[in-house]
Amino acid sequence: DSGVTxxxxxxITATGQRVTLRCSPRSGxxxxxxxxxxxxxxxxxxxxxxxxxxxxxxxxxxxxxxxxFPDLHSELNLSSLELGDSALYFxxxxxxxxxxxxxxxxxxxxxxx
Amino acid sequence: TQLxxxxxQFLSIQEGENLTVYCNSSxxxxxxxxxxxxxxxxxxxxxxxxxxxxxxxxxxxTFQFGDAxxxxxxxxxxxxPGDTGLYLCAGAPLGNYQLIWGAGTKLIxxx
Numbered sequence: 001d002s003g004v005t006x007x008x009x010x011x012i013t014a015t016g017q018r019v020t021l022r023c024s025p026r027s028g029x030x031x032x033x034x035x036x037x038x039x040x041x042x043x044x045x046x047x048x049x050x051x052x053x054x055x056x057x058x059x060x061x062x063x064x065x066x067x068x069f070p071d072l073h074s075e076l077n078l079s080s081l082e083l084g085d086s087a088l089y090f091x092x093x094x095x096x097x098x099x100x101x102x103x104x105x106x107x108x109x110x111x112x113x
Numbered sequence: 114t115q116l117x118x119x120x121x122q123f124l125s126i127q128e129g130e131n132l133t134v135y136c137n138s139s140x141x142x143x144x145x146x147x148x149x150x151x152x153x154x155x156x157x158x159x160x161x162x163x164x165x166x167x168x169x170x171x172x173x174x175t176f177q178f179g180d181a182x183x184x185x186x187x188x189x190x191x192x193x194p195g196d197t198g199l200y201l202c203a204g205a206p207l208g209n210y211q212l213i214w215g216a217g218t219k220l221i222x223x224x
Contacts, residue, residue, distance in 0.1 A: 002155065002157070004155075040219070041216070042199075042201065042214060042215065042216035042217040043156070043201065043214050043217075045211075045212075045214065048211075056211050090155050090156075092155070097210060098205070098210040099143060099144050099204075099210060099212055101146065101158045101161065102156075102158070102203075102212070103158075104155025104156050104157070105155055106154060106155055107153075107154070107155055109153075
């Protein structure tokens with residue numbers, strides 16, 4: 001158990017819909033990262049937050065947005081969903097920003113039908 | 114563009130064999146991490162290498178950081194079915210705190 005929690009574990013929704021994925025980092029970790037992993041693919045970095053502020057952006061679509069709250073949990077919002085958005089979405093946390101070990105949650109499997 | 118290239122992309126071998134997977138770049142890294150991801154789960158850190166030429170061992174797994182800190186290798190001795198998974202390398206380029214990720218090597222060990 002990494003100490004990172006993600007909800008929900010599975011999500012099935014229709015094209016055009018909007019969903020919110022939630023992540024709680026390990027106790028004491030200030031950085032939260034979001035990744036997308038399509039079937040049999042590597043990790044695609046989406047976005048990072050550090051202590052409530054956006055720190056880095058990767059290949060995140062404009063239809064996607066995220067935020068980190070004062071209690072350090074984070075939410076990833078995906079809107080106008082397309083079939084191609086079906087993937088595993090992972091949240092990871094680290095003690096602070098930088099090349100530190102990242103602890104990954106169990107992921108949310110999103111299926112868009 | 115800073116890239117980490119992993120090879121091979123896919124490897125399927127019999128239990129008991131040895132194997133090596135590689136993580137290469139043209140960039141210099143301040144550190145490099147190796148993660149293993151099992152199907153349906155999040156990646157888990159195996160090791161971090163920091164010093165050029167560094168060798169770290171984790172039971173049957175041996176990790177090496179290149180002298181120039183541009184590449185790394187993971188060698189598994191006497192592979193077991195429990196070693197099956199996706200092996201990912203991630204590195205922090207010099208002067209950049211953001212980790213970049215390789216695409217991974219998918220390893221299957223057949224009993």
